[in-house]
Amino acid sequence: MPLKFFSGRRSRRVSLVGGWWINVRFFWHTRNKGPWVVAFILLAFVSALAALAHLLDTFRAERRELTCLALNVYYEARGEPLTGMRAVAEVTMNRVASHRHPDTVCEVVYEKRWDRLRKRYVGAFSWTEFDIVPHPEGAQWRQARDAAEAVYFRRLPPALDGALHYHANYIKPSWAKDQKPIARIGGHIFYK
Numbered sequence: 001m002p003l004k005f006f007s008g009r010r011s012r013r014v015s016l017v018g019g020w021w022i023n024v025r026f027f028w029h030t031r032n033k034g035p036w037v038v039a040f041i042l043l044a045f046v047s048a049l050a051a052l053a054h055l056l057d058t059f060r061a062e063r064r065e066l067t068c069l070a071l072n073v074y075y076e077a078r079g080e081p082l083t084g085m086r087a088v089a090e091v092t093m094n095r096v097a098s099h100r101h102p103d104t105v106c107e108v109v110y111e112k113r114w115d116r117l118r119k120r121y122v123g124a125f126s127w128t129e130f131d132i133v134p135h136p137e138g139a140q141w142r143q144a145r146d147a148a149e150a151v152y153f154r155r156l157p158p159a160l161d162g163a164l165h166y167h168a169n170y171i172k173p174s175w176a177k178d179q180k181p182i183a184r185i186g187g188h189i190f191y192k
Contacts, residue, residue, distance in 0.1 A: 066145075066152055068106040069093070074136045074144035075127035077186070083159070084186030085147035090160050091190065093151055095124075098164060105152075159183070165191040 069089055077088040095101040095108045102108050110128050112121040123129040136144065150156055166188045167173050179191035 065105040066148055068109045069152055070141075070145040070148035071136065072109045072125055072127075073148050074141055075133060076125055077147075077188070078140045078144065080186035080188070082143060082147060084188060085144055086151055086156070087160055087163075087183070087185045087188065087190060088166065089148050089151035090158060091163050091166055094160070094162060094164055100164075160190050162192045163190045 069092055072092050073085050073089050077085045080088075092105060092108055096103065096105055102111055109125060111124040112128075113124070114120075115122040127133055160183055163182055165175070165179055167176060169184065169187050169189050176189075176191065181189055182192045183190045
């Protein structure tokens with residue numbers, strides 16, 4: 001008796017498993033697969049185009065961010081040693097990471113805030129207020145780009161952890177009194 005019960009269960013199991021498999025095979029062998037193949041190819045092509053477009057957008061955005069950072073380094077620290085250029089880039093990136101400043105490099109570089117004393121909007125970096133700036137070129141531009149890339153891609157450990165402000169060492173801005181100086185690199189004093 002147990003043998004018949006076992007064989008009955010086994011045959012039922014086989015028929016259940018074999019049933020759906022037979023249905024799948026029947027569907028596969030009796031249907032025209034041309035439209036399915038075309039749809040699959042079109043879906044794969046559209047997906048590949050979307051992925052490529054996303055990669056290109058990411059690449060363009062990253063390139064734009066690097067250009068903004070390199071321009072800031074060039075106009076703020078041109079003529080400084082490489083460590084001074086990297087320090088300016090690092091402050092810019094620290095501002096991007098800070099909740100008190102915009103979220104992208106270009107927005108940080110071109111940020112303007114209202115100055116109550118001057119009664120006008122003032123750029124975070126002085127060169128952004130000029131109508132005309134010289135076109136970046138030469139060895140200093142290459143150095144600025146290299147410094148910007150090194151900081152942007154974090155190829156070096158941070159030297160000014162948390163620094164958000166700096167100024168040239170030949171001026172004494174009123175805001176510096178309330179800040180803690182953490183480094184003097186080249187012609188700039190950096191604050192946390």
